[in-house]
Amino acid sequence: MAERPEDLNLPNAVITRIIKEASTCPLREARRAISQAASVFVLYATSCANNFAMKAKRKTLNAGDVMSAMEEMEFERFLQPLREALEAYKKGQKGKKEASEQKRKDKEKKSSSTDENDKSRDEEEDEHMDDEQEGENEGEEEDVEN
């Protein structure tokens, strides 16, 4: 739960940017009012979507509930852009997931290849030690002959 009432408001800078993309220069009072209107919109949309979820006996709000809420609130004009945005978002999420899985696989490959390197180094050392031992044996034999 939010401690202060300001926490329930969306950042002013972002609101200003969105308005500027749509129209022109908003006065300070208008900016604050739009910010509050946006928060109220979120609450209204959430409450509407929640009604749809409860009707379907679900506890989790899903994308379909939000779309139905938009229709209920008479914002059908948003439905098409929202559908497109959701498609793009899902693709982006999928891409991210695949990328992180790829990273994980690469990591596993790397760690397994370093294990192999260590093994081969150990084998070389063993061979070296055997050579040294052979050398010593030869020396002893020579002494004996003399």
Added chain:
Amino acid sequence: MSEKTMEEKVEQATNSKNVSLPMSRVRLIMKSSPDVSCINQDALFLTTKATELFVQHLALSSYKNGSGKETNTLSYSDLANAAEETETFQFLTDILPKKILARDYLKSLEEMKKDDDSL
């Protein structure tokens, strides 16, 4: 600035893949609503995007119908007018009330009191 350019701009903004508003803040507001337990990630994204579209829609509508066209600005009264006149913005009338002068308000209070007394 011609209207066509403005509408093109709006289209551009709505077609962007990412959202500008922070989803964490939107989730906070959604959770403050009673009876809401879990929110799907897609639902959160849609709500955030819808809020952005709403902000643009509100700003554009208010600006078009408002008196700020000449000065190229958006004022509070433009918003309050849009809230009262447009059906889809009716839910905003409580938080975007029209401004009245203090003396007019006090006058109306007195008149109300008189009515009560006469009863």
